[in-house]
Amino acid sequence: MAKSQPKRTEIPAGVEIATQWSWRLLVIAAAGFVGIWLLRYFSEITVPIAVAILGTALTVGAVDWLEKKGLPRIAATASVVLSMLAGLFGMLALVGSQLATQVSDLKSNVVEGIDQIQDWAKTGPLNLTDTQIQDWIDRAKSSITNSDTSIFTTASNVGTTLTHLVAGFFIALFASFFFLYEGERIWSWVVALFPKAARDKVHSSGQTAWASLTAFVRATIFVALVDAMGIAFGAWVLGVPLTFAIGVLVFLGAFIPIVGALASGMVAVLVALVAQGPVVALIMLAVVIAVQQIESHVLQPFLMGKLVAVHPLAIILAIAAGIAVAGIVGALIAVPLAACLNGVVKHLVNDAQPYQDEPEPDPA
Structure with a gap:
């Protein structure tokens, strides 16, 4: 005689399916949250690596072309990386040169614009007096003077950020070099971490x-x-x-x-x-x-x-x-x-x- 199946609590099929989907989605969401948290926690490393990958995708074609022309891979990689650095610093130098030559004129225009705003505030619909305008200026100066602590805190944060930027620049630079030089070997190592199937x-x-x-x-x-x-x-x-x-x-x-x-x-x-x-x-x-x-x-x-x-x-x-x-x-x-x-x-x-x-x- 066939053995009867044990009874189970009756649950609508739709609820059962929704429950199974829900816990799986929750596990996926939790894993994604942990992954994002780790990426942010190690942002001083992950961000330069991401920038290096983007730079590698842009320049790997040039390295491959130089290698096909008979240049050793390491020499081709060094040539491309040095060219990238030369282009970057050259662009920054040109920007700095233009800022140095034209920023003084721009300052004059800003001062002139402020004077025009003051004249408009006095003669326009606001109809402000010199005393009222000066009072606003004094309040602004007082706010800046009384925020010394926040200014020092901001300066400290800027210094920390600059330190991270410099460190990130060198990480991205070295990572780009090795991605270009032996990217296939690195990728093979990553693939080997997964199950054979x-x-x-x-x-x-x-x-x-x-x-x-x-x-x-x-x-x-x-x-x-x-x-x-x-x-x-x-x-x-x-x-x-x-x-x-x-x-x-x-x-x-x-x-x-x-x-x-x-x-x-x-x-x-x-x-x-x-x-x-x-x-x-x-x-x-x-x-x-x-x-x-x-x-x-x-x-x-x-x-x-x-x-x-x-x-x-x-x-x-x-x-x-x-x-x-x-x-x-x-x-x-x-x-x-x-x-x-x-x-x-x-x-x-x-x-x-x-x-x-x-x-x-x-x-x-």
């Missing part, structure tokens, strides 16, 4: 992510150059000072898609407002918006292509999440990470075997 999938997913990241970074460099040249050229035509410095700032800001070039372009509008008044500032604003529209509707869709195609809504959400997690650095890394995840998910879905039910046992 999963290594093929991990390796192919890594190759897909790397292809997506390389395409994304190279396309972003071109887009950033177009943004910087367009806005800097507009500033030069309008006679706005600090043109090269504005171009460099826009170039760096354009690495955050959609919002970066627009936000950094506002600096050009502000400089135009201070230096040449509201009319030129409005024209400069129109130039920034025009360049941004060309980027969003022409360059980004054309250059990114199907390989790293990420919906604009996904880009905005990724940037917002990156800012919430790690500020500006998070916004910089979020979109490349989303592009890599998009490529890997597509690869795994396309490579997955269709699901088949197991055959039922033969009753005979």
